[in-house]
Amino acid sequence: MIIGVGSDHGGFELKEFIKDYLQHISYHVSDFGTYSNESVDYPDIAKLLCKDLILNKIDCGILICGTGIGMSIAANRFKGIRATLTNDMFTAIMSKRHNNSNVLVMGGRVVGKDLAVKIVDCWLNEKFEGDRHIRRLNKIDA
Ligand code: RB5
Numbered sequence: 001m002i003i004g005v006g007s008d009h010g011g012f013e014l015k016e017f018i019k020d021y022l023q024h025i026s027y028h029v030s031d032f033g034t035y036s037n038e039s040v041d042y043p044d045i046a047k048l049l050c051k052d053l054i055l056n057k058i059d060c061g062i063l064i065c066g067t068g069i070g071m072s073i074a075a076n077r078f079k080g081i082r083a084t085l086t087n088d089m090f091t092a093i094m095s096k097r098h099n100n101s102n103v104l105v106m107g108g109r110v111v112g113k114d115l116a117v118k119i120v121d122c123w124l125n126e127k128f129e130g131d132r133h134i135r136r137l138n139k140i141d142a
Helices: 009-024 042-054 069-075 089-097 113-125 132-141
Strands: 002-007 028-031 060-065 083-085 103-107
Touching: 002 009, 002 042, 009 028, 009 060, 009 103, 009 113, 042 060, 042 069, 042 103, 060 069, 069 083, 069 103, 089 113, 103 113
Parallel strands: 002 028, 002 060, 060 103, 083 103
Antiparallel strands: none
16 A cells, blocks of 8 residues: 655645654655645645556555645546545544545644544545445546
């Protein structure tokens, strides 16, 4: 399982923290940048990660900007990407069960590190329920 991570400057610190955490719990991580606190444009990072996810080079992704809003808007422009802005544990769980989220998006200026780790754990460990939700997701892609 390869998890892609990416952020702009607003999410850089949290992205680094989450990357270390994921590696610590034995996931393979592919880092799409950014690699410093210097200002960058979040759509560029979202595009890099989403393209590799669509090509199955990674299994899922975590994107972080200041609020998470820009990253989620940008990522959801790509067909097949279900990016879910998730700054709490409940929506992290539901985004998997009902929306089959394949990109978790968080706000580096919204959630603290401890909560972010809990959100990531909820999201990684939850499963899609399928059933009626498949029909609804198909309507989005139709
Ligand atoms: C960058 O300052 C900020 O606009 C960005 O990280 C994000 O919050 C956009 O939605």
